[in-house]
């Protein structure tokens with residue numbers, strides 16, 4: 001279980017490490033902070049599933065709600081403006097070439113996170129672990145084409 005959870009976090013590009021986002025301003029800074037908040041929320045649930053922290057259904061549910069809220073906000077955080085395309089951003093130009101696909105992937109993350117919130121309330125670890133992986137896949141699915149590889 002522990003190895004699987006670490007793999008999920010790494011695949012989502014959220015395995016820790018410093019991000020080269022120095023100098024980001026305005027909307028870019030805002031969306032980077034939102035992404036980081038989702039990363040932290042994933043880590044909260046990941047640590048529970050790895051047994052590093054005590055499982056707490058309310059906390060897992062709150063983390064899932066945080067992800068769902070930021071995922072929904074995301075659709076307004078990538079306007080096609082010069083500020084949005086500033087150099088510090090790690091977004092690929094595809095964000096503005098394929099906005100419909102981008103928004104659909106954001107919606108898929110919303111749906112996966114809402115489901116994670118629901119299964120967290122039920123408190124059944126296997127279901128939570130499986131939905132946690134689905135959320136991780138939704139992060140990766142977007143990063144694959146829309147976030148620059150380092």
Ligand code: HEC
Nearest residue numbers: 019021032035038039089090091105106109139142146147
């Ligand atoms: C619909 C697309 C999309 C989804 C879904 C998505 N991301 Fe991102 N993510 C991006 C883009 C684009 C960037 C680069 C943003 C920028 O630098 O302007 C990014 C950047 C990041 C960063 C780096 C932020 C920084 O400080 O530079 C983290 C961490 C991150 N995402 C975590 C996540 C996590 C965790 C999830 C899932 C819970 C997720 N993302 C889901 C598109 C997405």
